[in-house]
Amino acid sequence: MHNKSIAVIGGGFCGMMTAVYLLQSPQPLDITIINDGYPFGRGVAYSAHTDKYLLNVRAINMSAFDDERFHFLDWLQQQPAYQKIPRNILVNVYAPRKLYGNYLQHIWQQALQNKNAATNINIIEKQAIDIKEQIDGVNIYFNDNKKMYANLVVLATGNTAPRHVFNQNKEFLNSEKYFANPWAKECVSNVRHLKNILIVGNGLTMIDTVQGLLENGFKGKLYTISPNGFKLIPHKYNLLVYEKIAEELPEEYNLREIFILVRNHIRSLTNVGIGAHLVIDALRPYTQQIWQGLSFDEKKYFVKRLSHAWTILRHRIPVHIYEMIQQQRMNGSMETIAGKITAITETADNITVKYSNHKSQKEEEIIVQRVINCTGPECDVRRSANELLRNLAASGLIIPDALHLGIEADAETGAVINRDGEKSERIFTTGGNLKGILWENTAVPDIRVHVKKLASHLSAKLQQQAIY
Ligand SMILES: Cc1cc2nc3c(=O)[nH]c(=O)nc-3n(C[C@H](O)[C@H](O)[C@H](O)COP(=O)(O)OP(=O)(O)OC[C@H]3O[C@@H](n4cnc5c(N)ncnc54)[C@H](O)[C@@H]3O)c2cc1C
Structure with missing residues (x-):
């Protein structure tokens, strides 16, 4: 009797960890991982090309396993550069993302060693571009006109390149001076050291890019632009945990009530000189639950009016990196603009x-040698740079969630919902594709929980004879 088969499209953290759990299944399976673009087991985040790019989550919170809190910490403690660091300091370390990729490789090797001997694992380094449902499974199509069959498929497609940031001068999108994928090494290499550069975006990818450019000897002026300007804050009070707000959360969620509660707690902390982000950290374990309890109108309001503040308090940077950026700003090597691009002309x-400069209310201009788009992953599947997602959205096998932040799906199992509102029996998703459903399902502390749940659901499903 042949094994039941499952294909996982995407070999970043989510795809690899889904496979790690499936490899533990006592039932023999044929598991195929389809991965293209970034190295298997590392994905965009953990294939960083320099050690300068750090995790933005403390080591204590980066275990790949939800139920083994110290798994990453124990591994890190064994690495040469960390052996002598006391444990109470190590928990607060922001390790290089590349090193975290080595940790994931270690997990993969162990999973292979311990797998059921009758389970087959196959990694295909090709781009999947479409899926068609069959009576008992799916056909997955590749960009070389080949196809494969599987009983179930997981879309672990992860981070897609950012949306293009200007509607004018579209020909510039094809220019060699425009860098559309901020995670590619080319963005920060072969620069002319003294000529200015514009980074579009003022978030975490901007921080990486600045570090990459400086590491490569860039000495010109760096401009960064976004509607709100530079607002990032550093991680502080690492050892403090503020639990009070959790005790006061209502049984049923109402955005207005939660907003008032959060605001009051932030006020009482900031009044005594403690940062507001502790309140947001305290809400993290409840965020997905709160989000799911909100109405569509409340979610829409949150995305429009409050998500920027949430993002600032949530996505912080290590103190030493923050200080380095402030130093660049103070010495004039870096200028951050709150504004919006209105035209781009290339000579x-x-x-x-x-x-348009939002502060001066004037139209201004700068001259630069390259423009790097650091505005964050595109979420709308219909506009995605990922051909697979675009094709699936066009055929109606997936649909965007109501806010167009990802894929409409069942929150628990990740089963996608099709154009007719039916929950799929064969196609599942996880990771950032669930942003519209769970709001926070991007960083390791969240995705490790979901991939485990997903893999357990898939294992159970593959055991049911009924799927044939
Ligand atoms: C630059 C960056 C830094 C980050 N840093 C942190 C951090 O410090 N801590 C943290 O907790 N989180 C961090 N994150 C969040 C990060 O998204 C998650 O931690 C995690 O890496 C997500 O993994 P993933 O598998 O969902 O996606 P990805 O890592 O994006 O992997 C998806 C993989 O699937 C491939 N793929 C996609 N579509 C196809 C297709 N059609 N065919 C074949 N292959 C396909 C992609 O090319 C890629 O290799 C960071 C994210 C980014 C972008």
Whole structure:
């Protein structure tokens, strides 16, 4: 009798960890991981090309396993550069993302060693571009016109390149001076050291890019632009945990009530000189639950009016990196603009960028040698740079969630919902694709929980004879 088969599209943290759990299944399976673009088991985040790119989550919270809190910490403690660091300090370390990728490789090797001998694992390094449902499974199509069959498929497609940031001068999108994928090494290499650069975006990817450019000897001026300007804050009070707000959370969630509760707690902390982000950290274990309890209108309001503040308090940077950026800003090597690009013109040597400056309320311009798009992953599946997601959205096998933040799916199992509102028996998703459903399902502390749940659901499903 042949094994039941499952394909996982995407070999980043989510795809690999889903497979790690499936490899533990006592039932023999044929598992195929389809991965293209970034190295298997590392994905975008953990294939960083330099040690300068750090985790933005403390070591204590980066275990790949939800039920083994110290798993990463124990591994890290054994690495040469960390052996002598006391444990109480190690918990607060922001390790290089590349090193975290080595940790994931270690997990994979162990999973292979311990797998059921009758389970087959196959990694295909090709791009999946479409899926068609069959009576008892799915056909997955590749960009070389080949296809494969599986009983179930998981879309662990992860981070897609950012949306293009300007509607004017579209020809510039094809320019060699425009860097559309901020995670590619080319963004920060081969720069002319003294000529200015514009980074579009003022978030965490901007921080990486600045570090990458400086590491490569860049000495010109760096401009960064986004509607709200630079607002990132450092991680502080690492050892403090503020639990009070959790005790006061209502049974049923109402955005207005929660907003007032959060605001009051933030006020009482900031009044005594403690940062507001402790309140947001305290809400993290409840975020998915709160989000699911909100109405569509409340979610829409949150995304429009409050998500920027949430993002600032949530996505912080290590103190030493924050200080380095502030130093760059103070010495004039870096200028952060709150504004919006209005026109881009390219000449043989330069790019002229016009923008409306929200502070001065004036139209201004700068001359730069390259423009790097660091605005964050595109969420809307219909506009995605990922051909597979676009094709699935076009055929109606997946649909965007109501807020177009990802894929409409069942929160628990990740089963996608099709154009007719039916929950799929064969196609599942996880990771950032569930942003609209869970709001926070991007960082390791959240995705490790979901992939475990997903893998357990898939194992149970594959054991049911009924799927044939
Ligand atoms: C730059 C960056 C830094 C981050 N840092 C942290 C951090 O410090 N801590 C933290 O907790 N989280 C961090 N995150 C969040 C991060 O998204 C998750 O931790 C995790 O890496 C997500 O893994 P993933 O598998 O969902 O996606 P990805 O890592 O994006 O992996 C998806 C993989 O699937 C491949 N793929 C997609 N579509 C197809 C297809 N059609 N065919 C074949 N292959 C396909 C992609 O090319 C990629 O290799 C970071 C994210 C980014 C972008």
